[in-house]
Amino acid sequence: QQQVKQSPQSLIVQKGGISIINCAYENTAFDYFPWYQQFPGKGPALLIAIRPDVSEKKEGRFTISFNKSAKQFSLHIMDSQPGDSATYFCASWMDSSYKLIFGSGTRLLVRP
Amino acid sequence: NAGVTQTPKFRILKIGQSMTLQCTQDMNHNYMYWYRQDPGMGLKLIYYSVGAGITDKGEVPNGYNVSRSTTEDFPLRLELAAPSQTSVYFCAAQGKSTGELFFGEGSRLTVL
Numbered sequence: 001q002q003q004v005k006q007s008p009q010s011l012i013v014q015k016g017g018i019s020i021i022n023c024a025y026e027n028t029a030f031d032y033f034p035w036y037q038q039f040p041g042k043g044p045a046l047l048i049a050i051r052p053d054v055s056e057k058k059e060g061r062f063t064i065s066f067n068k069s070a071k072q073f074s075l076h077i078m079d080s081q082p083g084d085s086a087t088y089f090c091a092s093w094m095d096s097s098y099k100l101i102f103g104s105g106t107r108l109l110v111r112p
Numbered sequence: 113n114a115g116v117t118q119t120p121k122f123r124i125l126k127i128g129q130s131m132t133l134q135c136t137q138d139m140n141h142n143y144m145y146w147y148r149q150d151p152g153m154g155l156k157l158i159y160y161s162v163g164a165g166i167t168d169k170g171e172v173p174n175g176y177n178v179s180r181s182t183t184e185d186f187p188l189r190l191e192l193a194a195p196s197q198t199s200v201y202f203c204a205a206q207g208k209s210t211g212e213l214f215f216g217e218g219s220r221l222t223v224l
Contacts (some may be wrong), residue, residue: 006154032211043116043202043215044155064191089154098143099170100206100213104154 006103013110019077021106023090026071029097033066035075036089036102044089048075067112080110114138118203118216125193125223133188133219135203143206144186145213146170146178148199155202161186193223 005024013019023033034049050057050064050073057064063076077084090103119134137144142163147155147170148172157170161180175197177189190197204213 030211034211036211036213041218043204043217044213045215046212049211097168099157099160099168100145101157101171102147102155107152 004090004101004103006090006106007104009104010107011109013080013108015080015110015112017080017110019080019084019108019110021075021088021090021108022072023074023092023103024070024072025092026035027094029093032093033064033073034085034091035062035064036091038087038105059099060073077108080108082110082112084108085110116203116205116214116216116217118201119130120219121217122220123222125190125221127193127195127223129189129193130189130191130219131193133190133201133203133221134186135186135188135216137186137203137205137214138184139184139214140204141182141205141207141214141215143208145204145206146176146188147185147200147202147204148197149218150199158188158201190221195223197221200224 012078021083035047036044048062051064061078080081087105087107089105116137144161146158156172159178161167167178200218202218204215206213
């Protein structure tokens with residue numbers, strides 16, 4: 001089974017710090033790499049996504065960095081806030097299909 | 113505009129019982145997905161559909177069935193409930209042009 005490997009499993013950051021979550025994929029059907037954010041008791045919601053015609057995309061405090069040759073992409077949260085405390089998932093499309101496969105998730109806790 | 117609606121929100125089943133989780137979307141999206149999320153774990157794809165009348169297996173399809181008779185509805189059926197199917201189930205719909213998945217609020221199922 002194709003996998004999407006995400007690390008770390010959990011992350012504790014002080015308010016104002018930088019949170020970094022990494023994702024590695026095997027192959028992909030589509031060049032579109034998203035990060036989803038999930039709060040307890042809620043469904044995941046798209047946070048930010050990148051199409052790798054660029055190596056980096058920034059939206060406010062959130063940045064995706066993409067390394068196509070290494071098949072890796074990462075999420076950087078600058079100036080982390082307690083409200084960012086959530087679980088974050090990366091995802092990739094399985095080779096030659098419309099199956100969107102998620103990583104195992106990273107539980108982020110931002111301490112005040 | 114409700115997006116993706118799942119029912120029921122909570123359900124307790126006895127081993128061997130059957131039930132259907134309902135999912136409906138009002139966004140006219142062709143692609144729909146069912147995921148399960150075990151406590152503290154990532155999202156596992158059960159089944160997906162690229163349009164009415166077309167369904168395909170995901171990562172963990174055993175013990176489940178789906179149908180897609182309309183664009184709006186994508187029900188998930190459990191035929192013989194087992195304790196291993198205790199989980200939170202998420203339905204999602206995807207717009208082809210953006211690639212973004214819109215998730216429902218989830219259905220929490222417990223099998224005793």
